[in-house]
Amino acid sequence: MSGASEMKVLALSGGVGGAKLCLGLMDVLPPGALGVLVNTADDFEHLGLHISPDLDTLLYTLSGRSHPTQGWGLEGESWHTMEALEAIGGATWFRLGDKDIATHLLRTGQLRAGASLSAVTAGLADTHQLHTQLWPMSDDPVATVVHSEAGDLSFQDYFVGRQCEPRVTGFSFSGSDVARPHPPAIAALQDPSLQAVVICPSNPFVSIDPILSIAAYREALVQCAAPVIAVSPIVAGQAIKGPTAKMMRELQMPVTALEVARHYGNLLDMFILDDSDAELAPQIREATGVEVGVTNTVMKDRESKQCLAQFVLDQVGRVSCE
């Protein structure tokens, strides 16, 4: 594991979409130069297991173990535990593969023995020989609450259990008022050698906002000497994956990259748009005052992930923070 002092780029990420860009960043940066601050407000206890979906997606993606198309879980997974659980009437709505369960058992056992989530995660990253810092946003519990026309729902109930079907009216992050930020992440944001902060094209409402709901991060981002660069999760009025566009519609927001840029507001120094949205660039500059970069943001394969990552890093010289 590399120390934080070698870190040059800090990415803020949720699950799948964010992990893709992180993989690209990991590929194009030297070992140890990338840190990822990961949403943990989707974490939940299920069947006694502490499950950290976004941390695991990062862990599996960056270590090359993730399922190539499914968007979650491991490649070559088997399902014997789930089948047996179904046979004895257990809850199977959240699919846990046999190999994936090993991660949850290791984590849960260590947490119950008193380890912090960040220590457990560092151990897992080490075991997977990641040369990237993987940081949970907090060792304290924060839980996304989805306010919806079906009432207040826990995130996994909404996201997996109900397949994002209920219309959302807003979100809150239970525990974020008292959750402590991860100290090395704050230190990295304050470190003058940090070169860039990248807000990955994750869901702004339920992947990035939970991180920003811890006030110390928002403050550190505003004061950060390195440019903060967000990549739009909305491309041509649609989300590549997941419910971002659906949520925007339900929240009565135009489903455009402009609205995402507005959403992040004064945190940003630069916003990166997909080629297909190039015509929005002047509007975004005018509305938000941030620099805009335009490139292909659709990451279909490893090469396109690397290209986008390189493009993001190439913008650093174009923007200044003050």
Added chain:
Amino acid sequence: MSGASEMKVLALSGGVGGAKLCLGLMDVLPPGALGVLVNTADDFEHLGLHISPDLDTLLYTLSGRSHPTQGWGLEGESWHTMEALEAIGGATWFRLGDKDIATHLLRTGQLRAGASLSAVTAGLADTHQLHTQLWPMSDDPVATVVHSEAGDLSFQDYFVGRQCEPRVTGFSFSGSDVARPHPPAIAALQDPSLQAVVICPSNPFVSIDPILSIAAYREALVQCAAPVIAVSPIVAGQAIKGPTAKMMRELQMPVTALEVARHYGNLLDMFILDDSDAELAPQIREATGVEVGVTNTVMKDRESKQCLAQFVLDQVGRVSCE
């Protein structure tokens, strides 16, 4: 599930040896007539899971799912989670099969949601369509501590982790002074319609004594109107399976059925010996004052389990309690 009122026979059992006789009893008794009071002092938390080895052995054996020769676990088990756990550096000394893990997940999830161990166990018995009451000895935690020349060891550390290698000097049962007995088990022991209590040929020190360490059980057994009949776990100076004989040697006890009968002392109304130990019968009668029955106690197959069970039940008329 049958109610306790139909129950005619209550068996006290640990794991494998006890489960064999319970299977025989289940086969020869009408549905609902058998209840099994099970040792839970081997229970432990491992990788965040609440594991109840003896309850599971009973559950799997009575439902026909147990591994036919291994002595623990399920038939047709797979090991994908263990392999993945090993690959990420997790603890694999306690082998958890993929199907078996489903039981632990179901139990752990329900316990963490506030259910009692007895309620979880009743649910599992129901799901497995058992017409036998399966009762944990207590819903409160009791833990066998193995005093040994290697120090005080938790049971699973001694039994699985160290393969019973350290010489034992004694045992204690942490929590048994405050653990509450399972109320239906006490009610069954006080019920005048109960016909027999069977102490299975389980390890006296670490399977039966933990149950007896809850004072209310010992008292209820002494006062029970039905005869208390124990089957010797020692046959011709050896234990069929497990460390009973080794423990007796280390505790400086002669490794004989007589010593087991003495160990249970005034709790017993009858003691059942293997044919190969027939010559001990007069000594046992003289030393303990209990009736002795002699039969084949080695349960090699389903039929021999049923024969032993029937023999035990046939003795009921031979003994009176007062």
